[in-house]
Amino acid sequence: MNRILSLGYSPCPNDTFIFYALVHGRVKLPAIGIRERLEDVETLNQLARAGQLDLTKISYHALGHLRERYALLRSGGALGRGCGPLVVAPGALDMAGLRGKRIAVPGRLTTANLLLQLYGSGYENLEIMPFDQILAAVAQDRVDAGVIIHESRFTYAEHGLTAVEDLGAWWERQTGLPIPLGGILARRDLGPELIGQVEEGIRRSLAYAYAHPREPRAYIRSHAQELSDAVIDSHIALYVNDFSLELGAEGEEAVRELLRRAEMRGLIPSCSLPLFV
Incomplete structure (x- = not known):
């Protein structure tokens, strides 16, 4: 029987583009089912603080408060240049x-x-x-x-x-670093093997969306009804990039620097656990 994991992400086009194939069965994970929950980013931050989601998109600010319970994934997030608030x-x-x-x-x-x-x-x-x-x-x-x-x-x-x-x-x-906006977290108690399967599934889901860019459009539009196609396309182009496939050394450095500065200012608690599983 499949294990069902809850996955939280926002209704914004970048997230619905990335996760379309994973939640619609275009990409399958062995013995794992995904139940999505779409909420605005701050609601997801608070749900994660309460430990209510197995997997979730979060703000990197929230990550600073969640490191004891959650580990960061290297795929599926939003990080880049020219895309900050x-x-x-x-x-x-x-x-x-x-x-x-x-x-x-x-x-x-x-x-x-x-x-x-x-x-x-x-x-x-x-x-x-x-x-x-x-x-x-x-x-x-x-x-x-x-x-x-x-x-x-x-x-x-x-x-x-x-x-x-x-x-x-x-x-x-x-x-001199790209800006870390949001990442994908997994509960540490899922264990390294399961977390690794999910991480690979997210990469494959994004690869599927790139290979079939029109297929997710109806799903994207159903959650972004007031946005024009031009704005949807601009949104995806801005927030989905190579860092979404793989955080990489530069992306990891950017995340660690953001957390370091926040710790120095007393804006987040320190944590001795590794960032990744």
Whole structure:
């Protein structure tokens, strides 16, 4: 009888593109079944903190709080260049002018918020809200600024907003490394053999999507109904790349550097366990 593993990921096009083949049986794992759960990234972060998911997409900020229970996988994540969160606001503001102001973030444990806190002090007056509500909140002056992720990067100008800072570009200038946004975790108690099978299955699922790019479209659109095909394609092109297939040495260095800086600032607890199984 198959063992059923719960897999959490977001309804965003990059995740539905990556996991389509795995959850629809195009890629099969020996004696393993996958039950998907689609939630926004901060909900996934909190579900993982409660240990409710066997496998899950998470923010790398959340990883800093989850290392005792979960191990990182080397495939399926979002890491790259030119794809970091943006700070947006009405009018011509700079980051110094936002200190002490109300800033909307898509979750306290998101990498977007971690980068904001690593940027400097004075950005603790946060309003936590789903990522897809931030643009409207900023445009309607319910907050002074917002940190946006996902497809909001492509649409903020339509709301009359301007980019104050690209936190991903700031990270790249500071470190020379790509920005780690989200990774895939597996519960450590699944064991190395099972985790290895899942990791290989994710790589094969992404390879299938690359080989059959039109097949997942209906599934992607069913979870991104308000997005145009052009935005969907741009989203996938930005967030799915070689690092999604294999984190590699540079990707691993970027993750470790993010966690190191967060530990130094006291933003996450230290952990002696290995990052990978």
